[in-house]
Amino acid sequence: xxxxxxxxxxxxxxxxxxxxxxxxxxxxxxxxxxxxxxxxxxxxxxxxxxxxxxxxxxxxxxxxxxxxxxxxxxxxxxxxxxxxxxxxxxxxxxxxxxxxxxxxxxxxxxxxxxxxxxxxxxxxxxxxxxxxxxxxxxxxxxxxxxxxxxxxxxxxxxxxxxxxxxxxxxxxxxxxxxxxxxxxxx
Amino acid sequence: xxxxxxxxxxxxxxxxxxxxxxxxxxxxxxxxxxxxxxxxxxxxxxxxxxxxxxxxxxxxxxxxxxxxxxxxxxxxxxxxxxxxxxxxxxxxxxxxxxxxxxxxxxxxxxxxxxxxxxxxxxxxxxxxxxxxxxxxxxxxxxxxxxxxxxxxxxxxxxxxxxxxxxxxxxxxxxxxxxxxxxxxxxxxxxxxxxxxxxxxxx
Numbered sequence: 001x002x003x004x005x006x007x008x009x010x011x012x013x014x015x016x017x018x019x020x021x022x023x024x025x026x027x028x029x030x031x032x033x034x035x036x037x038x039x040x041x042x043x044x045x046x047x048x049x050x051x052x053x054x055x056x057x058x059x060x061x062x063x064x065x066x067x068x069x070x071x072x073x074x075x076x077x078x079x080x081x082x083x084x085x086x087x088x089x090x091x092x093x094x095x096x097x098x099x100x101x102x103x104x105x106x107x108x109x110x111x112x113x114x115x116x117x118x119x120x121x122x123x124x125x126x127x128x129x130x131x132x133x134x135x136x137x138x139x140x141x142x143x144x145x146x147x148x149x150x151x152x153x154x155x156x157x158x159x160x161x162x163x164x165x166x167x168x169x170x171x172x173x174x175x176x177x178x179x180x181x182x183x184x185x186x
Numbered sequence: 187x188x189x190x191x192x193x194x195x196x197x198x199x200x201x202x203x204x205x206x207x208x209x210x211x212x213x214x215x216x217x218x219x220x221x222x223x224x225x226x227x228x229x230x231x232x233x234x235x236x237x238x239x240x241x242x243x244x245x246x247x248x249x250x251x252x253x254x255x256x257x258x259x260x261x262x263x264x265x266x267x268x269x270x271x272x273x274x275x276x277x278x279x280x281x282x283x284x285x286x287x288x289x290x291x292x293x294x295x296x297x298x299x300x301x302x303x304x305x306x307x308x309x310x311x312x313x314x315x316x317x318x319x320x321x322x323x324x325x326x327x328x329x330x331x332x333x334x335x336x337x338x339x340x341x342x343x344x345x346x347x348x349x350x351x352x353x354x355x356x357x358x359x360x361x362x363x364x365x366x367x368x369x370x371x372x373x374x375x376x377x378x379x380x381x382x383x384x385x386x387x388x
Binding site for chain 1 (some may be wrong): 201224231232234236243244245249250251252253254255256258260261262264265266267268270271272273274275276277278279280281282283285286287288289290291292293294303304305306307308309310311312313314315316317318319320321322323324325326331332336338339345347348349350351358359360361362368369370380381382383384385386387388
């Protein structure tokens with residue numbers, strides 16, 4: 001009876017050791033590939049992986065990262081989609097093209113799906129001084145909505161003010177001078 | 187004491203091994219009842235895909251690009267996270283599409299009861315940084331508007347390349363005349379110009 005118990009315990013010990021060794025080996029193999037990553041695929045030029053100590057998925061390439069699908073859907077719990085870029089560029093530029101061609105197409109914000117929402121909100125910050133939106137041609141602004149929400153056409157800012165209970169349309173010229181706009185011929 | 191320790195080790199070992207095998211099996215089954223394909227498959231420098239090659243990620247040849255894709259025309263690609271950050275050194279973010287589509291469309295949505303509900307797309311943030319949140323850039327003054335506003339069935343407003351704004355089908359243009367006075371002109375669809383407003387000293 002004692003021999004049977006001893007044999008049983010030996011088998012249990014062997015199984016236990018084998019299991020621990022197996023698990024340890026597998027964990028070691030996973031970790032050995034790239035330190036600092038939970039998992040990693042690719043090489044030093046282009047890769048995808050999960051950095052240790054984060055909840056991030058990181059896709060990286062020295063060149064471009066190309067997403068190709070019938071439909072691209074980006075889902076962010078916070079609703080924030082950030083476009084980061086190198087400091088050599090002054091802004092993030094969004095461009096649309098026909099696939100694989102240099103033929104450029106419009107970017108449309110919103111969709112005619114029967115849902116009545118404001119398709120685009122351009123948000124400034126408290127005390128905004130710079131323009132809220134600019135329209136440029138060959139890099140030069142031709143029109144804008146300035147930080148106070150005033151319309152600027154061709155360098156002339158036009159805005160209404162209330163004087164004596166009457167609305168007056170004021171034009172501010174590029175040199176800072178102002179004129180009251182009145183109907184032509186009056 | 188020794189027996190108890192051995193028993194504990196046994197349980198821990200079996201649990202861990204089972205978990206590992208289970209996770210591996212789940213991963214394989216999740217990929218379509220077969221192990222994912224990973225390796226150096228010409229013309230790819232490295233390549234990872236499901237067994238049907240419908241969804242893949244890899245580096246093509248000697249290029250320095252990372253390509254993620256789906257082969258089916260209707261296969262989607264979903265990216266989910268607390269926040270999506272796209273980082274591009276040159277600042278260009280391109281949205282390519284088939285020629286059957288006439289434009290790239292960007293929409294916002296939340297899912298309510300399994301149904302997508304449209305939300306506004308906001309550009310910029312009130313984070314205390316005084317920057318121009320949105321620039322709409324055209325390269326030349328051509329026949330196309332720099333920006334249009336579409337009510338869903340027709341264009342209701344636009345900014346033209348000459349800096350005029352179109353409302354109600356009539357373009358309003360501001361300029362400084364030879365006498366130094368501001369003129370706001372209306373340019374009709376047939377090109378006729380009417381002076382609406384003239385500036386007087388404030």
